[in-house]
Amino acid sequence: MQTARDVLNERFRSPIVKAMIAPWLAHAGQTLDSANSGFSVSLFLATFIAAGMPLPHGGSDVLIKALVQLVTDHGGTIQCDAPVDRILVERGRAVGVRVKDGDTYTVGRAVIASVNADQLYLKLLADADVPRALTEQAKRYRYGLGCVQIQLALSEPPHWPDNRLQHVGRPHLLRSMEDCALAITQAMNGQLPSEPAMSVDVPTQLDPSRAPHGGAIMCVQVLQLPCCPTADAAGEIAVGNETWTEDLKNRFADRIVKLLGRYLPNVPGAILGRHIISPQDLARYNPNSGPGDPYAGSLELAHNYLFRPLPSQPSHQTCVPNIFLVGAGTWPGAGVNGSSGYIVAQQLLTSAV
Numbered sequence: 001m002q003t004a005r006d007v008l009n010e011r012f013r014s015p016i017v018k019a020m021i022a023p024w025l026a027h028a029g030q031t032l033d034s035a036n037s038g039f040s041v042s043l044f045l046a047t048f049i050a051a052g053m054p055l056p057h058g059g060s061d062v063l064i065k066a067l068v069q070l071v072t073d074h075g076g077t078i079q080c081d082a083p084v085d086r087i088l089v090e091r092g093r094a095v096g097v098r099v100k101d102g103d104t105y106t107v108g109r110a111v112i113a114s115v116n117a118d119q120l121y122l123k124l125l126a127d128a129d130v131p132r133a134l135t136e137q138a139k140r141y142r143y144g145l146g147c148v149q150i151q152l153a154l155s156e157p158p159h160w161p162d163n164r165l166q167h168v169g170r171p172h173l174l175r176s177m178e179d180c181a182l183a184i185t186q187a188m189n190g191q192l193p194s195e196p197a198m199s200v201d202v203p204t205q206l207d208p209s210r211a212p213h214g215g216a217i218m219c220v221q222v223l224q225l226p227c228c229p230t231a232d233a234a235g236e237i238a239v240g241n242e243t244w245t246e247d248l249k250n251r252f253a254d255r256i257v258k259l260l261g262r263y264l265p266n267v268p269g270a271i272l273g274r275h276i277i278s279p280q281d282l283a284r285y286n287p288n289s290g291p292g293d294p295y296a297g298s299l300e301l302a303h304n305y306l307f308r309p310l311p312s313q314p315s316h317q318t319c320v321p322n323i324f325l326v327g328a329g330t331w332p333g334a335g336v337n338g339s340s341g342y343i344v345a346q347q348l349l350t351s352a353v
């Protein structure tokens with residue numbers, strides 16, 4: 001139940017080691033002072049040692065193509081651009097899935113929905129008999145902070161101050177654990193942080209096929225940002241009306257590129273192009289992001305473990321016996337891992353639903 005700050009201060013003396021581990025908490029949607037965040041310190045370190053940081057050769061869509069092939073090889077079909085509007089329930093069981101254009105698909109055995117509990121109970125099951133406690137809790141489904149991701153095309157790889165950093169999966173750039181905590185507090189207060197920690201991923205270091213010869217790509221991730229910013233902690237950017245406009249996200253990206261230059265001086269001058277994803281872009285693109293949360297729901301203690309996705313209906317079951325929830329909004333949470341699907345698959349393979 002300890003906080004990450006307590007664990008880091010108790011177990012480590014080096015401010016550099018503390019600063020190295022601290023920003024990983026943001027990848028778990030937590031702050032350094034969140035209840036139980038101390039557990040994530042052990043979890044991240046154990047995971048990196050056991051599994052490293054795998055990267056699909058050729059780009060992340062290779063992973064998606066492989067999963068699609070797995071489905072089609074087994075006779076399944078996949079339909080894109082078909083937002084589900086309702087799950088049809090008769091006599092307490094799901095019998096059909098209706099998509100936006102009105103087409104309905106008959107349910108064989110079960111519906112597995114990769115959506116958050118708010119969407120399931122408030123929209124997809126809006127015509128079904130859902131216990132009041134569930135709809136009330138679904139209305140209070142809580143989202144975490146947002147993120148900005150900046151993809152950079154570079155004319156040359158970053159010049160790391162230490163060559164060993166070329167072999168590190170995803171180093172973070174920041175001054176200290178304390179600065180990392182301060183930036184997250186600023187974000188929780190609705191402010192654009194003046195100096196957030198940045199995670200820097202250079203996939204071309206491991207997979208040169210991703211850029212023309214001599215060039216590089218870099219992904220800069222800034223986590224734990226306000227989804228609806230109200231002010232700038234540095235007092236430099238006019239924030240406007242709580243919206244990540246194109247202008248705001250570009251000005252914030254300029255701040256991040258400037259900060260990058262402090263640690264990697266050759267990078268700002270090597271940028272050939274950039275693509276920025278803001279919390280608002282995420283919200284527009286994926287209903288599971290709510291207002292722009294990359295992790296599909298808060299991962300604080302009150303929304304985790306036995307309380308995920310909802311205290312009245314934790315785990316992957318729902319109030320309809322043949323509807324299951326999977327995905328980042330369910331246990332064990334966010335990340336490209338497939339764990340919730342694995343859990344549900346085992347239930348379906350071993351029990352009569």
Ligand SMILES: Cc1cc2nc3c(=O)[nH]c(=O)nc-3n(C[C@H](O)[C@H](O)[C@H](O)COP(=O)(O)OP(=O)(O)OC[C@H]3O[C@@H](n4cnc5c(N)ncnc54)[C@H](O)[C@@H]3O)c2cc1C
Pocket residue numbers: 082083084085114115119147149277282285286287288293294295296326327328329333334335336337
């Ligand atoms: C910018 C960013 C960077 C990230 N970086 C990493 C990383 O480096 N490593 C890592 O492990 N994780 C990372 N994550 C988190 C990770 O991507 C997510 O936790 C993970 O993709 C969640 O997978 P999922 O299958 O639960 O849901 P999603 O990927 O959210 O997929 C759900 C899909 O369902 C669709 N959908 C929702 N509602 C409906 C509906 N009614 N009808 C039809 N379709 C619907 C959505 O459009 C979406 O395509 C990142 C997330 C973001 C946003």
